[in-house]
Amino acid sequence: MITRELCVGRGAGPELLFRTLADPTRRRLFERLCREGEQTVSGLTAGAGVSQPAVSKHLGVLKRAGLVRDRQAGRQTHYRAELRALDPLDAWARAMKGFWEARIDGLEDLLNRMDQ
Template identity: 75%
Template sequence: MSDAHDVLFKTLADPTRRALFERLCREGEQTVGSLTAGAGVSQPAVSKHLGVLKQAGLVQDRQQGRQAHYSPRPGALVPLLDWTSEMAGFWERRFDDLEDLLKRMDQ
């Protein structure tokens, strides 16, 4: 029952977590320490959020010594983009139908 959309929406619904993901998208790969500075929460909280983001396939990590470098995973947002476009598309189509109907009635 719990499809890809579910995981994506749930993961991005939390503002702290979404902010972390945004920073990674804007600024590229960063360590947990760097991300913790600026996030308004503790280091364990950041670690947990990164774990959730990783589980959702939104980020990947690379271990280097005692530091963990996280970066956004390209393509992870595609299902979200698809879903949104599809939903918007349904309305568009119905709007076209309505316009067609009105045009036909206008004749």
């Protein structure tokens, strides 16, 4: 299901990206574009397991989140992944990794002091 909040603007932060990619169909479409490169809607529909209108709607949500770009070539629309759109997720993951590494290091220091 495509919710209204997923249809808001570019410059997506981690929250919008997580919500957008939480849908398994959208995630599979995005992963295919990452792995296989630019494709048409009909090419993506072939392996999606959902109808062409559903694929088009999912691609629209991915586009509004900044995860894909499209270009017209005649009657066909070609989509490609925008990998830089994942930068906010990467930054969030790095921050969380640093946070938890610091917490674990602090716990390790405490346990070492308790052993002495």
